[in-house]
Amino acid sequence: MAQKGCCRSAGRKMSQSDSVICTGPDLEDSLIFLAGTSTCSTLAEEPCGGVAKRIFDTSDLSWTPDFDSFGRHAIPVIDEGRFTLDHVLRPFARGSKAQIEILLDHAAGDMKILAKRFPCDYLQDDSASFHHSNPQSAEDPWTEIFLGLVLGKQRASREQDVVPVVPSFGVYRDLQDDVLLLMEWSPGGDLFEISSSLGAPGPEREETATQLLCALLEAVTRLHCKGIAHGNICAENAILRVVGAEVEVVLIDFAMAVHDTDLSATMGPRGSLMYRAPETVGDNAIYDARAADLFACGVVGYVLATGTYPWQSTAGDCKAFAYVQKNGPKKFFDKRTITMGTSKVPVSQVLSARLQSILAPLLDMNPAERRVLWH
Numbered sequence: 001m002a003q004k005g006c007c008r009s010a011g012r013k014m015s016q017s018d019s020v021i022c023t024g025p026d027l028e029d030s031l032i033f034l035a036g037t038s039t040c041s042t043l044a045e046e047p048c049g050g051v052a053k054r055i056f057d058t059s060d061l062s063w064t065p066d067f068d069s070f071g072r073h074a075i076p077v078i079d080e081g082r083f084t085l086d087h088v089l090r091p092f093a094r095g096s097k098a099q100i101e102i103l104l105d106h107a108a109g110d111m112k113i114l115a116k117r118f119p120c121d122y123l124q125d126d127s128a129s130f131h132h133s134n135p136q137s138a139e140d141p142w143t144e145i146f147l148g149l150v151l152g153k154q155r156a157s158r159e160q161d162v163v164p165v166v167p168s169f170g171v172y173r174d175l176q177d178d179v180l181l182l183m184e185w186s187p188g189g190d191l192f193e194i195s196s197s198l199g200a201p202g203p204e205r206e207e208t209a210t211q212l213l214c215a216l217l218e219a220v221t222r223l224h225c226k227g228i229a230h231g232n233i234c235a236e237n238a239i240l241r242v243v244g245a246e247v248e249v250v251l252i253d254f255a256m257a258v259h260d261t262d263l264s265a266t267m268g269p270r271g272s273l274m275y276r277a278p279e280t281v282g283d284n285a286i287y288d289a290r291a292a293d294l295f296a297c298g299v300v301g302y303v304l305a306t307g308t309y310p311w312q313s314t315a316g317d318c319k320a321f322a323y324v325q326k327n328g329p330k331k332f333f334d335k336r337t338i339t340m341g342t343s344k345v346p347v348s349q350v351l352s353a354r355l356q357s358i359l360a361p362l363l364d365m366n367p368a369e370r371r372v373l374w375h
């Protein structure tokens, strides 16, 4: 079975025995709900629950930063007495530049919220000084904080036409001058974790996988409609959000996002090896960042439906990817096998014609083909 796709998570194996963060009845019900939904329509229009709104109301709604003037100086100091650390969800030690923490918010009845902690030394003072210190970095944590905050605040304040992202509760500096991006904690887990719990490939798994893929595509296309491309779509950067009886897929981790520019002429490397659209590979590549996001959605859809990655990398010497490049996704589905019990079965016999007809254009080498689905 394949390794987890995002570089920083490499080494983790995908297997049927992997458990999700929350395996309680809520998640199981949600997946049944998803499986019962038969179209690509919105899964949940309700932006957030009453509790999230309540704690969000205590922050400064009038502050609307624009990216060019956004930096450490604009970030308020946290009220230290309000939050205590419950546990660390993902420590720095796994090679990440940021730590993921679960805090108790005493002003909201000890509700658990998630904080992404960016250390002072890594972050620098603003986007310009970050890039000066990290000239090779494909990521910009200031972009992540800015978009996480702006889109997440719109989400939390229930504005119309919002992008499905995790609601944000604000961004603060602590006494060490680390920056904390506070957001709702969705214990439903990310799509990688969910993929590991979906059971053997087959009609039941496929039904849920298709709904999750459609919900992801909806989130991504709504983001594109706002003039933003995500740049690092992968199963780990999409979260299952459960609010009461409603379920949706929301986006996180905007560190490679493209915004305030022409999305059709983007430059620079983005995304992890398995998810990178082929036209983005190469030092001088100029590409449409929206089409690249759609390719990555296709890889997520394949992972959800089969429990394996289609290839190890879209750059360099990967035989599986070389085959797709030469023959196209449909022939690849005929050639590629997955292990079912003791036998190896071609993907084209495991997945329905319907799902193959969604995945094939998304995974097409020609970026223009990927957008056909949405016109």
Ligand SMILES: Nc1ncnc2c1ncn2[C@@H]1O[C@H](COP(=O)(O)OP(=O)(O)OP(=O)(O)O)[C@@H](O)[C@H]1O
Residues within 6 Å of the ligand: 006, 008, 089, 090, 096, 097, 098, 100, 114, 116, 139, 144, 166, 183, 184, 185, 186, 187, 188, 189, 190, 236, 237, 239, 252, 253, 255
């Ligand atoms: N709001 C959230 N609710 C639930 N889980 C989350 C949430 N935010 C992050 N996570 C979990 O933490 C993981 C890491 O988060 P994130 O993608 O923001 O960090 P990262 O990939 O290390 O980012 P970076 O590359 O910027 O350091 C996610 O894949 C997901 O499993």
Ligand SMILES: [Mg+2]
Residues within 6 Å of the ligand: 006, 236, 237, 253
């Ligand atoms: Mg991530």
